[in-house]
Amino acid sequence: xxxxxxxxxxxxxxxxxxxxxxxxxxxxxxxxxxxxxxxxxxxxxxxxxxxxxxxxxxxxxxxxxxxxxxxxxxxxxxxxxxxxxxxxxxxxxxxxxxxxxxxxxxxxxxxxxxxxxxxxxxxxxxxxxxxxxxxxxxxxxxxxxxxxxxxxxxxxxxxxxxxxxxxxxxxxxxxxxxxxxxxxxxxxxxxxxxxxxxxxxxxxxxxxxxxxxxxxxxxxxxxxxx
Amino acid sequence: xxxxxxxxxxxxxxxxxxxxxxxxxxxxxxxxxxxxxxxxxxxxxxxxxxxxxxxxxxxxxxxxxxxxxxxxxxxxxxxxxxxxxxxxxxxxxxxxxxxxxxxxxxxxxxxxxxxxxxxxxxxxxxxxxxxxxxxxxxxxxxxxxxxxxxxxxxxxxxxxxxxxxxxxxxxxxxxxxxxxxxxxxxxxxxxxxxxxxxxxxxxxxxxxxxxxxxxxxxxxxxxxxxxxxxxxxxxxxxxxxxxxxxxxxxxxxxxxxxxxxxxxxxxxxxx
Numbered sequence: 001x002x003x004x005x006x007x008x009x010x011x012x013x014x015x016x017x018x019x020x021x022x023x024x025x026x027x028x029x030x031x032x033x034x035x036x037x038x039x040x041x042x043x044x045x046x047x048x049x050x051x052x053x054x055x056x057x058x059x060x061x062x063x064x065x066x067x068x069x070x071x072x073x074x075x076x077x078x079x080x081x082x083x084x085x086x087x088x089x090x091x092x093x094x095x096x097x098x099x100x101x102x103x104x105x106x107x108x109x110x111x112x113x114x115x116x117x118x119x120x121x122x123x124x125x126x127x128x129x130x131x132x133x134x135x136x137x138x139x140x141x142x143x144x145x146x147x148x149x150x151x152x153x154x155x156x157x158x159x160x161x162x163x164x165x166x167x168x169x170x171x172x173x174x175x176x177x178x179x180x181x182x183x184x185x186x187x188x189x190x191x192x193x194x195x196x197x198x199x200x201x202x203x204x205x206x207x208x209x210x211x212x213x214x215x216x217x218x219x220x221x222x223x224x225x226x
Numbered sequence: 227x228x229x230x231x232x233x234x235x236x237x238x239x240x241x242x243x244x245x246x247x248x249x250x251x252x253x254x255x256x257x258x259x260x261x262x263x264x265x266x267x268x269x270x271x272x273x274x275x276x277x278x279x280x281x282x283x284x285x286x287x288x289x290x291x292x293x294x295x296x297x298x299x300x301x302x303x304x305x306x307x308x309x310x311x312x313x314x315x316x317x318x319x320x321x322x323x324x325x326x327x328x329x330x331x332x333x334x335x336x337x338x339x340x341x342x343x344x345x346x347x348x349x350x351x352x353x354x355x356x357x358x359x360x361x362x363x364x365x366x367x368x369x370x371x372x373x374x375x376x377x378x379x380x381x382x383x384x385x386x387x388x389x390x391x392x393x394x395x396x397x398x399x400x401x402x403x404x405x406x407x408x409x410x411x412x413x414x415x416x417x418x419x420x421x422x423x424x425x426x427x428x429x430x431x432x433x434x435x436x437x438x439x440x441x442x443x444x445x446x447x448x449x450x451x452x453x454x455x456x457x458x459x460x461x462x463x464x465x466x467x468x469x470x471x472x473x474x475x476x477x478x479x480x481x482x483x484x485x486x487x488x489x490x491x492x493x494x495x496x497x
Binding site for chain 1: 227228229240243244247249328329332335336339340342
C-alpha cells in the first residue's frame, strides 16, 4: 500500500497562493480612483469586447483582473445576486458590502477546497449619494477583503502603481484629472498609454438611476489631452 | 450568491433564474385560487394608446383603476418605461399586470448586464409575448393582462409598436394601437386623426385627445383631473430615449382640448 507524502498545510497554502499570484501578475493592471462626482475605473485592456469592468447594479460596478473566464463567472454571479435581492426586497437594499462578503466567501471556499484557486483579483465599487459614502472593496484570490478609501489597484505590478498613485492629491480630482492620474500610474515613467489601450468606465452620481457608464475612446482621448 | 455549472446555467434569463432559486412567479397559485373562489374582484386598469411619429413613438395611458363600478385608484401608472428605448402600457388586472411589467423591465436590464449589450427591440417584444402567454392560466380566471409594447429600434432607426392578445399573440402594428376598455373610442380617434409623418406635438395632442374621448364615453377610463392635478401618463421614445411629459405641459394641452370641446358644444346648443 502506498502512503501519500506528508505535506505541511502551510506549504499547501503557500503553493496555492504562489500559483494564484503568478497567474494574476501575468495580466495587466486596473485602477479605480475616486473623483468629485463618483468613481473612475481605468483598466489597461486593448480588447474592445472582452471587458474587465462592468455594471452590477444601479450604484455598483465590478472590475476583475487575472483569468478572464474566472472573473467573468464571478461577475455574472454578482449580477444575479444583486438582481435577485433587488427583486425580492427593494433596489435600495442592494449594497456593495454584502456582495463583497459573498464574493469573499466563494473565493475563500474555492481557495481551500478546490484543486486550483481562482487566479483573480476583483473590485466591488459602490458610489454613494455623497462622496463620503463611496466604497471600494478589493478582494483577493483567497477571499481576503480590503476596504479602500481613495483608490484601489488590482493586478500585476500593483505595488509600483500604488506608489505612483499615492503621490496624487486625490481630494479634489475631476473626471479628467482622475483618468489622467490613473493612466499615468498604470503606464509608469517609461511608456505611455493611448485611449485605445484603455478600458474606462465611471460610476457617476449624476447619471440618473443607473450610475454606471462606459467612456468611448474619443471621450478618454479628450480627458487625456486636457 | 447563485453559482451554476456550465451546461446547467440559466444564462441571461431572469425568470428562469427566479424559478431556479425558488422565487418563481405564483401564477399557478393565483389561478387555482381564482378557480376555487370563482372570479376574483380585483382592480382593473384601462385604456392605453401608442402611435408612431417622425422621430419615434408616443405612448399614453389614463390613470384610473376600477374594481367593478368603483374607482379603486386614481393615480395608477399604466405606461411604464421598460428600458432606455422602450416602454410598456398595460390594461387588465392591475396586480398581475404591474408584477409583469416589473419582471419584464428587470429581465431587460438583467439581460443587458449579463450579456453586455441590450436585446434588440424585436427580442424585447418576443420576451413580453412569452410573459403574457405564461399568464394564460390566470387569464382564464379573469386575470387578463393585455399590454402594448413600443420603442425605438436602434438598428432600423424608427419607432415600432406591438399589440398582444391574451394568449401571447404578438402583432406588430404599423402606425398605432390601443388596448383596454376604452380602446374602441381611443383607437378610433387615433385612427381618424393619424397621418404619416406627424410631428411630436401633433402626435402628443392626438394621443391626449384620444384618451379624452375614451374617458368621455367609458366609465372605467379616467379623464384629466384638474382638481387633484392628475393627468394621463404620456411619454415619447426616440433615439435619445424615453421622455415623460410633465404635468404642466399636459395641463396646458388639456385646457386647449377642453376649450375646443366647449366651442363644439356651444355650436350644438345654439342650434
